[in-house]
Amino acid sequence: SPVKHRDIASIKRSADAMDESYDYIIIGGGTSGLTVANRLTEDGTKTVLVIECGVLDNDDPSIIFPPWDRHIDAQAIFNLTSPPQPALDGRTQNVVGGAIVGGGSAVNGMFFDRGSAEDYDNWAKLGNPGWGFEDLLPYFRKATNFTSPIRDIEEGWNVTYDAEAYGNGPIQASFPPFLYPGIKYQWRSFLEMGVETSSRPASGDAYGLIWAPSSEDPVSRERSFARPSYYDPAKARPNYHLLIGHKVLNISFAADTFRAYGVSFQPVNDTGTVTSVKAEREVVLAAGALHSPQILQRSGVGPKSLLEKAGIEVRIDLPGVGQNFQDHPYGAMPYTWPFTSLSNAAAFLPLKTVTEAWASIIDQAKAQDPSAYLPPHYTGTLLESYKAQQALIIEGYGSKKSAIMEVPINVKATALFVLEKPLSRGSINLNPDNPYGDPIVDFQSLSNPTDVRILTEMFRYIRKWLAMPSNQQLGAVEGNASVGVSTDAEIESMLRAGVTSSFAHPSCTNAMMPESLGGVVGPDLLVHGVKGLSVVDASIMPLIPSTHLSATVYAVAEKAADLIKGRALTDV
Ligand SMILES: Cc1cc2nc3c(=O)[nH]c(=O)nc-3n(C[C@H](O)[C@H](O)[C@H](O)COP(=O)(O)OP(=O)(O)OC[C@H]3O[C@@H](n4cnc5c(N)ncnc54)[C@H](O)[C@@H]3O)c2cc1C
The missing domain is CATH 3.50.50.60 (FAD/NAD(P)-binding domain)
Structure with a gap:
């Protein structure tokens, strides 16, 4: 053996x-x-x-099968609980x-995508020469090896990809030989809203509708x-x-x-x-x-x-x-779908695509006193750090080449909307009473009101998307929990009661x-x-x-x- x-x-x-x-x-x-x-x-x-x-x-x-096939042994996982989160109605995360x-x-989850060039160029702008997208691309290549989708998938689904952005590295990037038909309807619904498909999602254009390979062996289909x-x-x-x-x-x-x-x-x-x-x-x-x-x-x-x-x-x-400390907090709009679909597709949307209110959101964010919504210990160099980041994030709000929102096309009973560039900041510290025990993971999600405002617009965007003709052909019906929720205040209270702090990032x-x-x-x-x-x-x-x-x-x-x-x- x-x-x-x-x-x-x-x-x-x-x-x-x-x-x-x-x-x-x-x-x-x-x-x-x-x-x-x-x-x-x-x-x-x-x-x-x-x-x-x-x-x-x-x-x-339980490890080598793709994620939708298996249950992970609790022994292989850290599962940490945050303190009560003040901006999330005191819920722990x-x-x-x-x-x-x-x-x-x-x-x-083996979703194997990359950020847009602007994301990494911002790293370089924060005092890190050699860390822009063009500097990192050789290393994205070095780690990966790409296999094109089989013809049925490529032609049947119009899968776009940029094979030249990969190399001969050890991590296999490939598309599964089966995709759920429901994905096509969700994808089309974005097209009906005017979202365009990226043809170079791994080469720095990670915005619009993207196809992402899985980190999956193209032959054995193992992780x-x-x-x-x-x-x-x-x-x-x-x-x-x-x-x-x-x-x-x-x-x-x-x-x-x-x-x-x-x-x-x-x-x-x-x-x-x-x-x-x-x-x-x-x-x-x-x-x-x-x-x-x-x-x-x-x-x-x-x-x-x-x-x-x-x-x-x-x-x-x-x-x-x-x-x-940052992660990608997300909201979930309850919807009942007659099917389950997991996929290799997602929409990565700039703020300008999400809402016509983008300019007023930029004004609101610019008018903020940077220290107003940070934990009190963010003074001195930490505050300077935040100011530099905040300026870049706000600049990104006005860009069409950087995403503020992700909608993974993998809906079960809810439609997810993920905040990609939060302004809120938390911390992960040792526990002073038990330094060798679990760290204290304090997200502070939604502590910044601009994050709440953007999530509110994302909620409205998701509702419009679910009402698009192709999604309606699937029989999508909004769940009782959100029906009638429409004013800013109503949406905000739903978000505070429902947002999840971690997308495992x-x-x-x-x-x-x-x-x-x-x-x-x-x-x-x-x-x-x-x-x-x-x-x-x-x-x-x-x-x-x-x-x-x-x-x-x-x-x-x-x-x-x-x-x-x-x-x-x-x-x-
Ligand atoms: C459930 C889940 C789903 C995800 N889904 C996706 C996805 O679909 N697509 C995607 O691109 N990304 C996804 N991610 C994120 C991605 O996998 C992680 O960001 C990435 O693996 C982190 O790599 P790392 O090297 O920073 O840390 P890790 O890979 O976590 O490595 C840290 C290692 O250090 C060990 N360790 C910790 N403390 C100690 C100690 N004191 N002594 C010795 N060892 C220690 C840990 O056991 C661990 O093995 C997901 C993550 C999770 C957890």
Whole structure:
């Protein structure tokens, strides 16, 4: 029988099976961590240890089958609950993440799209030369390999795609051989509203109606994700160790030089034994946007007042760690459909498409005192950071090339409308009373009134869309909960009672920006103020792009690997 991952020598299950030191230690064997580990071990000259707290899937059908086919084992998931959200009628909100080798890529919805060029160009504008769309495109290519849809799908559905935006990389992007017929009606309803189809959705034109491939193998139809694509081909390398089932506690720093020299960790199920391992060159943080800030904070890198409250010695006061938290909040209009459809299509709509009130929304947003709706600790560099972001977001409101709203064409009993560029900001911090427990994930969704106003217009847009002739042919009937809801005040109260904070896209909590703009890492991904430590996961995004995040995370990680390989020991 074929050798299964569990039998491979490079997998370690206990601390005694490991070396004392490695060139690189990667914290988190998820989407970004496995990508970077593969590239750093490629030429055989450097040793790498990845420490992952989760399990290994061993080709479990619940992981490798596409998402609509399976139920994910709770063991493979982090499911965190927020504190009551003041702007959401005091409701708590959940956020999920992958607690498994492969991280989010092992459990996600496999919708494999990219943001528009403006989204990434905004990253560059926030003090990050080398991070615009044209800079990232080679890395989007490097991570991916595209297979065109079969002819029936391409011709029967008029699927548009831009194969030249992909490369020969390990993640397979392909279209399933079956699409639900109901999708055609929903798609046509957007055309009836005047929305145009993008012919270059992966090349920077991610607005209008788009087709997105799935991260799916075109032959086996299995999930294509970081474990089989980046880890498996590398697992026999003698310079690559993966320790599973162990949780990183802290990063250790030399007291005099502030250089990260190693990490401490312990088995997830045995709180007793703590082990340390040394990194000769760099510690690479890839624990995801939910956990990376907490690990930094625990290690004394973060907002001074928070660390002091938790009794943690402050190594460097870096106010941005854990702040600037963004996700894609969404509303759901109850509708009864006579069918269920999941698909590879979505509408990504600029504000100008959503509402004629766009100019007045821009005026309203511009007139805001930036500090008015932020959590009270957003002062100093954090406030400067927000002002810079706010200006770019408001500029984007007037652009036809950047989306404010997503409507996934995958309706079940409700029509979803997703806010792509929120102005509200939350935080993900360690719990001062229990720094080693779950972090406190505080979304603060809808705290900014402009977000509420845009969602209100999105609600109205969805209602119009559902009334289009093609959707009506499907027999769409608005559910009782929203019938008659039409004034701003009525819609607002429905939103506050119903909006969900997370589209499973937590990000931006260790933002790549200059320290003077509240940033945590620079464009080289090294953490400000310390040495030998970088961050490579979804937390480094300064602004959330208008897209599902996995393709962007792979591209960021591919670029991170080149940056890490390219630096001399003295640069770190
Ligand atoms: C349910 C779900 C559905 C999604 N749907 C889509 C989709 O359809 N399309 C799309 O493009 N994106 C989707 N996403 C988002 C996308 O998958 C994630 O943004 C991306 O995988 C994040 O990558 P990352 O490397 O930042 O973090 P992760 O992949 O989450 O990796 C972090 C890793 O670190 C580990 N870790 C955390 N703390 C520690 C610690 N202390 N010690 C050791 N290890 C630790 C975790 O177990 C995890 O494996 C979805 C995400 C989820 C969760």
